[in-house]
Amino acid sequence: MPDITEPMGQADDHLSDARRFGLLFDAHRRAVLGYALRRLDDPQDAADTVAETFLVAWRRLDDVPRGGDARPWLLGVARRVLANQRRSVRRHVGLADRLRHELGTQVVTVRDPSATDLVVRRALAALSEDDREVLLLAGWEGLSPAEIGVAVGVSGVTARSRLHRARRRLRAELDALAPEGSTTDGTTTLDLAKGHTR
Amino acid sequence: MTDTLDQLLRDAAPVTDQQVRALALDEVEAELREALVAERRPGPAKRSPRRRRSLRLGLSGLGAAAVAAVAVVIVSLAGGGEQLGTSPERAWAKSALRVANAVPRLLIGEPGWSITRADEFMVDEGEMTFRKGSASVDLHWRAGSFRDWVKDRDNSADELPSVEVLGASARVFRYQGPFDDYTALWRSGSYTMEFRTGYPPRLSLAEYRRLLGSLKTTGVDDWLAAMPPSVVLPANTGRTVEAMLAGIPLPPGFDKAALKRDAAVRDRYQLGARVAGAVACGWIERWVEARRAGDTAAAAEAVEAMQTSRRWPILLEMRADGEYPAVLWNFAAAMQGRARVPAGKPTTVERAYRPALGC
Numbered sequence: 001m002p003d004i005t006e007p008m009g010q011a012d013d014h015l016s017d018a019r020r021f022g023l024l025f026d027a028h029r030r031a032v033l034g035y036a037l038r039r040l041d042d043p044q045d046a047a048d049t050v051a052e053t054f055l056v057a058w059r060r061l062d063d064v065p066r067g068g069d070a071r072p073w074l075l076g077v078a079r080r081v082l083a084n085q086r087r088s089v090r091r092h093v094g095l096a097d098r099l100r101h102e103l104g105t106q107v108v109t110v111r112d113p114s115a116t117d118l119v120v121r122r123a124l125a126a127l128s129e130d131d132r133e134v135l136l137l138a139g140w141e142g143l144s145p146a147e148i149g150v151a152v153g154v155s156g157v158t159a160r161s162r163l164h165r166a167r168r169r170l171r172a173e174l175d176a177l178a179p180e181g182s183t184t185d186g187t188t189t190l191d192l193a194k195g196h197t198r
Numbered sequence: 199m200t201d202t203l204d205q206l207l208r209d210a211a212p213v214t215d216q217q218v219r220a221l222a223l224d225e226v227e228a229e230l231r232e233a234l235v236a237e238r239r240p241g242p243a244k245r246s247p248r249r250r251r252s253l254r255l256g257l258s259g260l261g262a263a264a265v266a267a268v269a270v271v272i273v274s275l276a277g278g279g280e281q282l283g284t285s286p287e288r289a290w291a292k293s294a295l296r297v298a299n300a301v302p303r304l305l306i307g308e309p310g311w312s313i314t315r316a317d318e319f320m321v322d323e324g325e326m327t328f329r330k331g332s333a334s335v336d337l338h339w340r341a342g343s344f345r346d347w348v349k350d351r352d353n354s355a356d357e358l359p360s361v362e363v364l365g366a367s368a369r370v371f372r373y374q375g376p377f378d379d380y381t382a383l384w385r386s387g388s389y390t391m392e393f394r395t396g397y398p399p400r401l402s403l404a405e406y407r408r409l410l411g412s413l414k415t416t417g418v419d420d421w422l423a424a425m426p427p428s429v430v431l432p433a434n435t436g437r438t439v440e441a442m443l444a445g446i447p448l449p450p451g452f453d454k455a456a457l458k459r460d461a462a463v464r465d466r467y468q469l470g471a472r473v474a475g476a477v478a479c480g481w482i483e484r485w486v487e488a489r490r491a492g493d494t495a496a497a498a499e500a501v502e503a504m505q506t507s508r509r510w511p512i513l514l515e516m517r518a519d520g521e522y523p524a525v526l527w528n529f530a531a532a533m534q535g536r537a538r539v540p541a542g543k544p545t546t547v548e549r550a551y552r553p554a555l556g557c
Binding site: 120 | 204206211213218226353377397
């Protein structure tokens with residue numbers, strides 16, 4: 001299993017489309033799956049997200065950037081696929097039936113959230129969708145601001161500026177919730193003091 | 199510190215990368231891959247020019263349209279260069295007029311509010327910040343589905359009674375959370391407009407509703423004239439670049455003239471990223487080459503030059519508005535240390551500097 005962040009090399013320029021797609025799929029399948037699993041209530045639905053995201057990639061292979069931008073590009077597609085799934089306008093992707101079944105039978109362990117995690121999730125829930133998405137692309141998917149720009153379709157400078165504003169909003173929400181969070185289980189201390197400055 | 203915040207977020211993820219990697223799905227994934235390749239593709243493959251993104255692209259793609267449009271260009275027609283639109287008193291950059299003629303041109307009708315930020319500014323999508331004292335609001339325009347935006351906001355906010363804005367009914371929402379954080383959505387022609395309280399939220403609901411109701415449509419001249427003074431005029435680019443470079447050590451062969459020839463109009467943040475980035479790119483490139491060639495003196499010179507970036511005035515100025523300076527300083531620090539930078543996952547300076555700094 002290749003590392004999920006392994007970048008596509010430059011040497012694949014002359015490979016056939018099928019071969020190039022195969023490399024793309026193998027390098028990034030788990031990144032797309034992780035993105036979906038972290039955002040969906042039912043792990044099985046992540047199978048459709050993966051299938052539909054890579055179906056878009058296959059059909060628009062010429063548009064998929066080579067090199068390190070492929071992953072954020074795919075996550076940007078996955079983001080739109082998920083939005084469609086939430087709006088229930090997606091079609092069911094029959095191709096993903098076996099993956100769907102496997103995801104249903106393999107237990108995808110969801111960690112019990114700590115008191116701090118719950119506070120962070122509440123603060124995230126209070127943000128706008130735009131703010132939340134850039135924060136999670138950075139925090140959960142590990143994307144750099146330039147990569148977030150690729151995923152959400154803005155320049156790197158703009159993404160950096162949005163991320164900066166979103167972080168300020170999140171800090172404000174966390175500050176407001178911190179006293180409550182710190183006493184949720186009587187022991188947890190939400191260490192946000194260091195987060196006040198940039 | 200950003201690191202602390204990112205760590206909190208990482209810890210709050212319901213599923214980790216490690217857990218995802220551990221799933222035994224190789225066989226069904228291989229099956230899916232084969233099934234996808236067997237799917238029909240639309241027509242013969244079209245070979246379009248490969249898109250390339252970088253920070254510099256931020257200045258030539260969306261950003262260029264954005265910033266160019268903020269060209270509050272008050273230059274004489276004899277100035278030459280970019281084609282200009284004219285009005286009886288003023289001449290505007292053509293690119294600014296293109297946006298101004300296409301999008302809803304709104305200003306706040308209440309006294310004392312001025313536009314302080316307009317760095318995302320294009321025909322399809324744009325946003326600007328209005329500020330009065332410590333209070334601020336953001337106005338967005340987006341060519342897109344009104345219904346989708348309403349549904350999106352409805353997920354994370356509670357709907358309040360609507361407000362009439364220029365003959366349209368604006369749907370008002372209060373974001374869930376401890377703050378008076380409001381947003382409103384309405385249609386204006388083919389655009390979905392949004393008006394959101396800025397950070398930190400300082401407006402009561404009554405004040406917010408009053409501001410929303412005060413929005414007025416303006417003419418092209420008035421609208422462009424209201425743009426912030428931080429916008430750099432094309433006629434001033436050379437002088438501004440020169441001022442930004444003052445006191446900064448330049449790498450050998452640095453092409454200052456190319457920066458000055460840049461005809462696009464940018465706000466100071468975007469131009470600062472381009473100028474500081476060009477210097478840093480030059481030094482890092484030299485450092486990479488010197489290390490390859492075993493030229494320790496040249497490598498040391500580049501490291502030393504990059505260490506001065508902590509004092510570059512333009513970066514200190516930009517620090518309040520975004521993270522470009524922090525990213526650049528990461529590279530400076532990495533050059534001095536183990537030559538690795540945190541870019542999503544830790545990577546080497548050599549691999550990461552071009553996309554990260556827009557080289």
